Structures are given as C-alpha cells and as structure tokens.
Amino acid sequence: MSGITILTLFVLTAFVGVEVVSKVSSTLHTPLMSGANAIHGIILVGAIAVTAHATEPWLIVLGSLATLLATVNLVGGFVVTDRMLEMFSGRPKQPQRESEMAGDPR
Amino acid sequence: MNLLPAAVAEVIYLAAAVCFILALKGLSSPRGARRGNLLGALGAAIAVVTVLLSTDFRGANLAFVLGSVGIGSAVAVPAARRVKMTEMPQLVAIFNGVGGGAAAVVGVIELAEWMGTEPGAVATTATAFAILVGSTSLLGSILTYFKLQGTITSRPIVVPFAAPLMVAALVAGVGVGVAVALTGNVWLGVVLMAVGLAFGALLVLPVGGADVPIVISLLNAFTGLTVAASGWAMSNTLLLVAGTLVGASGSILTIAMATAMGRSVTGILFGALKGGSTAG
CATH class of the missing domain: 1.10.287 (Helix Hairpins)
Known part of the structure; x- marks a missing residue:
C-alpha cells in the first residue's frame, strides 16, 4: 500500500471512530471502554504474522510471548465485556435509569 | 498453511x-x-x-x-x-496493558526481521511509535491495576523532580524514537521500550485514585493508536482500521468520562505536578 492510501484510510477511520461513539450514554461508558479494549486485542493477527516466519530462537520466543499477551487482551476483553453487559440487563430497571435512557435517541 | x-x-x-x-x-x-x-x-x-x-x-x-x-x-x-464486579475496571486495565505490551514486542521483532533489508522510513517510524507508546501503555496500565487494588496508595505519588523527569523522558523518547526510525536498529528499539516504560510510570503515578478509570480509558486509546501504527508498519489494513477506531473512539470516550465527572484530562494528568490536587 502506498503511504497516501494508508494516510487516507487512517484519517477516514478516525472520523468513523469519533462518529460511532459520539452519542453514548454515561451509563455505558465502562462497557464501551471494555469493548474497545477487546477490539485492539486484534494485534494478535500481527503477532501471529511476525511469529510465522521468525527464524532465530529468541525471535520465536518473543513472538510466542506477544501472541500470548495479545490473546489475553482479545479473548479476556470480549468475555469480561459480555459479563459486564449481562449484569446490566439482569438488574431490575430503576425509574432513574429509564429517564436517562429516555434521553437517548434510540 | x-x-x-x-x-x-x-x-x-x-x-x-x-x-x-x-x-x-x-x-x-x-x-x-x-x-x-x-x-x-x-x-x-x-x-x-x-x-x-x-x-x-x-x-x-x-x-x-x-x-x-x-x-x-x-x-x-x-x-x-x-472476577468480582467491583474488580472489573482493574482487569480491563491489565487486558489493555498486555495488548500494548504485545504491540511493543511485535515492533521489536519487526526491527530484528528487517535487519539487512530496506524497510523504508515510514515503516520504521510507525514501528518506533508502536514500541514507545505500547510500552507506556503496558507499565501505565499495570500501575493503575495496583492503584485500584490498593497494593500501592491511591493518593497521587509525586516523585522528586517529577516534572523535569517527565520532560526528560519525553525528550529521550522522541530522540531515541527518531534514532530507531532512521537506523532501524533493534537494540535501540529495546532502549526505546525502556524509555516508554519509564514514561508510563511517570504519567500514572501522580494520578489520584478517583481519576484512575479515566486514565485507563486514555491508555486504552493509546493502545489503539499503537495497534494502528503496527498496521501502518506491516501494511495490514485490519490492524490499521481497528487500532484507529479504538484510538479515536477511546479519545472521545476519555473526554466524555472526564466531563461526566466534572474534571479535565490535563488536570487529571498534570494537576498533582503543579502542586494542585487530583481527587484522591
């Protein structure tokens, strides 16, 4: 990919990132942070790619370490977010929260 | 396969x-x-x-x-x-930290694998960024974990000469980062990782306990940008898009969280250094 293609992709994606979360209600701040945290665990794809063609032993060790750390981020991130949201929906609805949700366009 | x-x-x-x-x-x-x-x-x-x-x-x-x-x-x-519900924020912090650490290690491996080739200045610059910011996120997140667990005091910790040390770490980070970008040397990459770790510690230690969740969100955005830089270096569109999404949405979320608590992000990070208080 040419440098300008990558730069274009970067700038446009940044605008999408700002847009999609701009209307988040404050009750969802923590689960949203946790979900976004899980998404950057996708560095696992990069860790697997560099480990695949590593030749020297110390690079294979480092690559395996990066793969392990990235897996913890990715898998743990999605599981803990799901648990957070499970507790959310399981809790009996309180009038206070209803009024907060009423302010939400959806 | x-x-x-x-x-x-x-x-x-x-x-x-x-x-x-x-x-x-x-x-x-x-x-x-x-x-x-x-x-x-x-x-x-x-x-x-x-x-x-x-x-x-x-x-x-x-x-x-x-x-x-x-x-x-x-x-x-x-x-x-x-994990108990009350301990979820610190678990998220650890997950965020190891993600940043993984990206930094991937950067070091890339430098090693590029030795003897011509990776190009854009790729080495992006890799230098990933190593520096990824390791900042790693140690910063681990320290927020200990602060929330109560292993270290949740009050702001201001080390002697904190402000000059922070400036020195920033200058060293930029200096070594430029050297890595120009030479692609893997050992300079390891030095850059050490500078990033030091900067992460200096950034998080002065933050008071009540403000720690906002700093976790900030470090989350940092890790997102780190992953975006890895995608840039490896020409991998998925890493670039996913990392940029988290970097951008994480920054907006950090500001939203700070506003909801009536705080400012710069006040949280640098308030204690200026002699003011950050909510402990």
Missing part, C-alpha cells in the same frame, strides 16, 4: 473491520450493547482464523503460535468469568 489466497484474506479482513465498527456502534446504545460485543468477538475470531489459514509458517512455528493462543485463552477466560 497458505490455504487462503492473499486477496481472499483481504476481503475477510474488511468484513472483520465492518464488524468492529458495528460493535462500537452497538456498544454505545443500551439495547444493542450485548449484540455489539458479540459481533466484535465474531469479527476477531474470523480474522484470527484467516491469518492462520493464509500465512506460511516456518518449521514448528505454527505449534508455538497455537500453544500461545491456547495458554492465553486458558488464562484469560477464567480470569474474566470469575
């Missing part, structure tokens, strides 16, 4: 990137939150299967990769399932 042609892999990565956008969209509304998170997990799963099927593995490297993924899952799933 090379079962999937590169062009097919690219299309699947695009689908995964769309899943991530819809996941963030879902997570910002009460009704779509849980489905959004599951969609994100689905996107991640197909992306990981795709990289396994479309990459040529040398020797026994596939076994090392699968073993690491297995151990990582075996550690992460029980930790995430058993």
Whole structure:
C-alpha cells in the first residue's frame, strides 16, 4: 500500500471512530471502554504474522510471548465485556435509569 | 498453511473491520450493547482464523503460535468469568496493558526481521511509535491495576523532580524514537521500550485514585493508536482500521468520562505536578 492510501484510510477511520461513539450514554461508558479494549486485542493477527516466519530462537520466543499477551487482551476483553453487559440487563430497571435512557435517541 | 489466497484474506479482513465498527456502534446504545460485543468477538475470531489459514509458517512455528493462543485463552477466560464486579475496571486495565505490551514486542521483532533489508522510513517510524507508546501503555496500565487494588496508595505519588523527569523522558523518547526510525536498529528499539516504560510510570503515578478509570480509558486509546501504527508498519489494513477506531473512539470516550465527572484530562494528568490536587 502506498503511504497516501494508508494516510487516507487512517484519517477516514478516525472520523468513523469519533462518529460511532459520539452519542453514548454515561451509563455505558465502562462497557464501551471494555469493548474497545477487546477490539485492539486484534494485534494478535500481527503477532501471529511476525511469529510465522521468525527464524532465530529468541525471535520465536518473543513472538510466542506477544501472541500470548495479545490473546489475553482479545479473548479476556470480549468475555469480561459480555459479563459486564449481562449484569446490566439482569438488574431490575430503576425509574432513574429509564429517564436517562429516555434521553437517548434510540 | 497458505490455504487462503492473499486477496481472499483481504476481503475477510474488511468484513472483520465492518464488524468492529458495528460493535462500537452497538456498544454505545443500551439495547444493542450485548449484540455489539458479540459481533466484535465474531469479527476477531474470523480474522484470527484467516491469518492462520493464509500465512506460511516456518518449521514448528505454527505449534508455538497455537500453544500461545491456547495458554492465553486458558488464562484469560477464567480470569474474566470469575472476577468480582467491583474488580472489573482493574482487569480491563491489565487486558489493555498486555495488548500494548504485545504491540511493543511485535515492533521489536519487526526491527530484528528487517535487519539487512530496506524497510523504508515510514515503516520504521510507525514501528518506533508502536514500541514507545505500547510500552507506556503496558507499565501505565499495570500501575493503575495496583492503584485500584490498593497494593500501592491511591493518593497521587509525586516523585522528586517529577516534572523535569517527565520532560526528560519525553525528550529521550522522541530522540531515541527518531534514532530507531532512521537506523532501524533493534537494540535501540529495546532502549526505546525502556524509555516508554519509564514514561508510563511517570504519567500514572501522580494520578489520584478517583481519576484512575479515566486514565485507563486514555491508555486504552493509546493502545489503539499503537495497534494502528503496527498496521501502518506491516501494511495490514485490519490492524490499521481497528487500532484507529479504538484510538479515536477511546479519545472521545476519555473526554466524555472526564466531563461526566466534572474534571479535565490535563488536570487529571498534570494537576498533582503543579502542586494542585487530583481527587484522591
């Protein structure tokens, strides 16, 4: 990919990132942070790619370490977010929260 | 294994990137939150299967990769399932930190694998950024974990000469980072990692306990940008898009969280250094 293609992709994606979360209600701040945290665990794809063609032993060790750390981020991130949201929906609805949700366009 | 042609892999990565956008969209509304998170997990799963099927593995490297993924899952799933609700923020902090650490280590491996080739200035610059910011996020997140656990005091810790030390770490980070970008030297990359760790500690120690969740969100955005830089260096669109999404949405979220608590992000980070207080 040419440098300008990558730069274009970067700038446009940044605008999408700002847009999609701009209307988040404050009750969802923590689960949203946790979900976004899980998404950057996708560095696992990069860790697997560099480990695949590593030749020297110390690079294979480092690559395996990066793969392990990235897996913890990715898998743990999605599981803990799901648990957070499970507790959310399981809790009996309180009038206070209803009024907060009423302010939400959806 | 090379079962999937590169062009097919690219299309699947695009689908995964769309899943991530819809996941963030879902997570910002009460009704779509849980489905959004599951969609994100689905996107991640197909992306990981795709990289396994479309990459040529040398020797026994596939076994090392699968073993690491297995151990990582075996550690992460029980930790995430058993954690008490009150301890969830610090677990998220640890997950964020190890993600940043992984990106920094990937950067060092890239420098080593590029030795004797001409990777180009853009790739080495992006890698230098990933190593510096990834290690900042790693140690910063670990310290927020200890602050929330009460292992270290939740009051702001101001080391002697904190402000000059922070400026020195920043100057060293930029200086060594430029040197890595120009030379691509892997040992300078390791030095850069050490500078990043030091900067992470200096950044988080002065923050008071009540403000720590906002700093976790900030470090989350940092890790997102780190992953975007890795994608830039490796010419991987999925890493670029996913990292940029988290970097941008994480920054907005950090400001929203600070505003909801009536605080400013600069006040949280540098308030204690100026002699003022950050809510302890």
